[in-house]
Amino acid sequence: MTDAPQTGTQPKITLIALGGTIASIRSDSGRARAGAMTGEALIAALGLDTPVTLEVETLAQKASNALTFEDLFAVRDAAQRAVAEGAAGVVVSQGTDTLEDSAFLLDMICDLPGAGLVLTGAQRVPYALGSDAGPNIRDAITVAAHPAARGAGALLVFDQEVHEALHVRKVSSHRLRGFESPGHGALGLVDGAFVDMRRPARLPDRFPDLTGPLPRVDILPAAMEASPRLLRAAVDSGARGLVLDGLGRGQVPPDWMPEIAVLREAGVPMAVTSSTLSGRLGPDYDYPGCMAEITALGVLPCDELSARKARLWLACRIAAGV
Template sequence: MAQPCIRILATGGTIAGTSGSATGKAYRAGQIGIGALLEEARALGLGMACEGRQIAAIGSQDIGWAEWDALHRECSEALADEGICGVVITHGTDTAEETAFLLDRTLPTSKPIVLTGAMRPADALGSDGMRNLATALRVAADTGAAGRGVLVAMGDQVFAARDVRKAATQGPEAFRGYPRGSIAAVSPSSLEWFGPPARSGEAALFDWPAALPRVDVIYAAAAMDRVSVDAALAAGANGIVLAGLGQGNAPRGVLEALGEAVARGVAVVRSSRTDQGQVDRNVEVDDDDYGFVAARALNPAKSRILLQLLLASGVSDPASIQATYDN
């Protein structure tokens, strides 16, 4: 019987970064190509075949539509290829949660798709990149990983794209999950799921759009005025996500400006700048009166992605948008 074959899609990031010093802090992302990554992956002795393609060689702060479009196309091709049992995407950690969530909403759950990266460059003392790659390959080769949506494997933990976030600026255990924590514990030699797949046989939740509409994120702060709202509208934003105080609040003048934006046909979603927690409707802010949407458990980054997908799909009324966030 042929070994399972995993397709690795490389985008750069710290996992492909080098610093030239085992103890230095500064480094350059995306310096190691897919050929070298494949050579190291095959040397791990994990008992699976690997092939790879280079999508980009950048830090994930520069990930955008071109890279997302290429990743979606490559993942779709792999899902349709009977010779491929799963996909691993090597990715910078800064925006891994956004890429994972976007792909999670727009791909079926028939085969594992796993993002991984590193918090330390490849030549740093204690680099975590190859261990994370090994664990991601372990997850992608496991039949029990299908039906869970897109996954992120970091720090010997597996997270669902819906829950994962980068919660620390450094350290190999920088990723957390909310409202669920990790859904599996993984090492290069073992994998333990904490529950059964919840999305088996699920089709893509959204069609892949031709483009994503402009949605801006506005960060709330004490004593701020409405200038950032007006700037977003002047730039042509189709939607605005408020990274609000506490339960998605903001100074009264900002809320009023956002209410005016809704009256002009711009979708407004309230999320929170706090690390985790629910943003519920009509708690401190009268969402019904303003026409706002409450982000519930989604943070500002994922709220933006979901709103872009909804608007690209022609969904723009607050009630329908709210129903999607609720679900």
């Protein structure tokens, strides 16, 4: 619970820009064109006063719905190169819609044991009244330069809070408090130069040697009378793995079980998670479609992972031959 130490030289931080709302300009239609600004133009417009030497690299100028795994592997490589060249930390700016996905994937594939890695974005465009673009970038730089962030994996900084990649979720489409970690709470806080954060929880799986591409893994949402034909259709159309976004403690409709059994017998990797915001899976029940039946077929349980994160985890495992 200490301020970042004052030294005679300013730490070097590298900002890797990918676009997003935080880098928007107003289009001729009056709506926002996400990612239209380069990272260099964004930093120049914000006029930040953080006590660091900031280097900026624009890797993409995309809305977050257009980001790809290839983009994130490029971020991984650029981050590791920046740290090798003396950066004390790396900040990644992008759109918020896939910010939790990027944080989670980078947490698994990017190894920066001696530096901070922080992701951020904005809910309001930089030209809007009360925009959070400047404050979020400023706070992300502050955390990335702080000793507590070194070797902590990918962190997400938003609205003066620090979140771990494992549990953070986007919880609002428009409010400035756009991210929370349901069931766990924020990892820490940022108040000017003051940073207070505990060590994050992280999955034991690490894939720093993966180079991509990642295999296609599809998410199948369980719902009342959802058709089991969707599972077969996903595999027949090219999915290499499936994530069952289960109900409650990890249940699926009873008529999904025969199709799950057939696909598992054929060797299709599967994981199951819960569509709830928080809480562990549990083998508490004994009825068709319960989690105990699913995992007995070799479906991998993903406690407290959203389906989107379970998808990334399973894709990495398949790519790594686990």
